[in-house]
Amino acid sequence: MNAVSPAREVLAVKYGHRVTTRAESYLNFHLYGEPDADLDIDYYFWVIRDGGGVVLVDTGFAPEAGDRRRRAHYATPAQALPELGIASDDVAAIVITHAHWDHTGNVRQFPRAQLVMTDAEYAFWTSSLAARAQFAAHCEPEEIALLRQARAEGRLTLFTGQHTVAQGIELTEVGGHTPGQLIASVTTQDGGTVVLASDALHFYEEVERDRPFAVLADLPGMYRAYDTLAQLATQPRTHLVAGHDPLVRSRFTRYASLPAAGAEASRVSVTDLTSPRASSLAPSVRHP
Numbered sequence: 001m002n003a004v005s006p007a008r009e010v011l012a013v014k015y016g017h018r019v020t021t022r023a024e025s026y027l028n029f030h031l032y033g034e035p036d037a038d039l040d041i042d043y044y045f046w047v048i049r050d051g052g053g054v055v056l057v058d059t060g061f062a063p064e065a066g067d068r069r070r071r072a073h074y075a076t077p078a079q080a081l082p083e084l085g086i087a088s089d090d091v092a093a094i095v096i097t098h099a100h101w102d103h104t105g106n107v108r109q110f111p112r113a114q115l116v117m118t119d120a121e122y123a124f125w126t127s128s129l130a131a132r133a134q135f136a137a138h139c140e141p142e143e144i145a146l147l148r149q150a151r152a153e154g155r156l157t158l159f160t161g162q163h164t165v166a167q168g169i170e171l172t173e174v175g176g177h178t179p180g181q182l183i184a185s186v187t188t189q190d191g192g193t194v195v196l197a198s199d200a201l202h203f204y205e206e207v208e209r210d211r212p213f214a215v216l217a218d219l220p221g222m223y224r225a226y227d228t229l230a231q232l233a234t235q236p237r238t239h240l241v242a243g244h245d246p247l248v249r250s251r252f253t254r255y256a257s258l259p260a261a262g263a264e265a266s267r268v269s270v271t272d273l274t275s276p277r278a279s280s281l282a283p284s285v286r287h288p
């Protein structure tokens with residue numbers, strides 16, 4: 001097998017949006033002594049494609065769930081992928097970074113894809129604790145039922161710690177935001193590494209200013225995940241891709257505007273164009 005599949009690229013597809021506030025987004029925001037302000041939150045799923053096929057990382061939220069929760073929704077993966085030259089049947093595997101509603105909403109569009117997630121994440125969301133209000137607010141029960149069904153069908157791989165999806169696509173369990181949140185490190189043909197942080201890093205500010213996000217399962221775990229991401233960002237040609245930050249679209253290269261108004265794809269695997277601010281991520285300043 002080749003070290004890296006030819007022409008591998010990674011895309012961040014913005015499929016939704018809403019305006020929230022900084023006070024709602026950062027844990028105990030009052031600690032920072034700053035005035036509150038509006039904060040744009042983008043919703044993304046991610047596409048890894050190469051000569052060997054397509055891996056989807058998360059699936060976004062279902063349009064009806066987005067309507068109910070008052071989020072703007074532009075496209076599901078089944079709507080967006082053809083615009084990127086990808087047929088739904090090309091999606092061989094789906095990585096589920098965590099089981100929140102805005103990541104599991106369209107798994108149903110890929111009934112034959114292999115799914116992979118952490119054992120801790122699956123175990124938590126299929127446990128009675130997941131029904132408690134602070135957790136239940138972030139999931140859709142029928143989407144968890146679909147994961148159970150996929151497991152019964154033998155389509156769901158569960159792992160602990162690390163898992164290799166394919167050569168150069170490595171998953172790492174980090175926890176923090178949810179009990180089994182994972183990140184994906186993807187080696188691309190230019191010799192770079194793209195770290196799809198998903199919701200281990202909603203906004204770059206979490207790592208760059210050491211500010212935990214407001215929704216979490218385990219605060220020490222969330223801080224440790226930030227340390228992991230900051231350390232990765234110091235590696236050569238390594239790019240962090242935050243899970244909900246509009247800065248993804250300015251730090252990386254616009255790849256395509258999709259026909260659905262508001263939707264767009266950014267290519268996050270090209271290292272010699274718009275460069276992310278990896279140099280500002282020195283881990284030594286993480287612990288005031």
Ligand SMILES: [Zn+2]
Pocket residue numbers: 100102103199243244
């Ligand atoms: Zn999310």
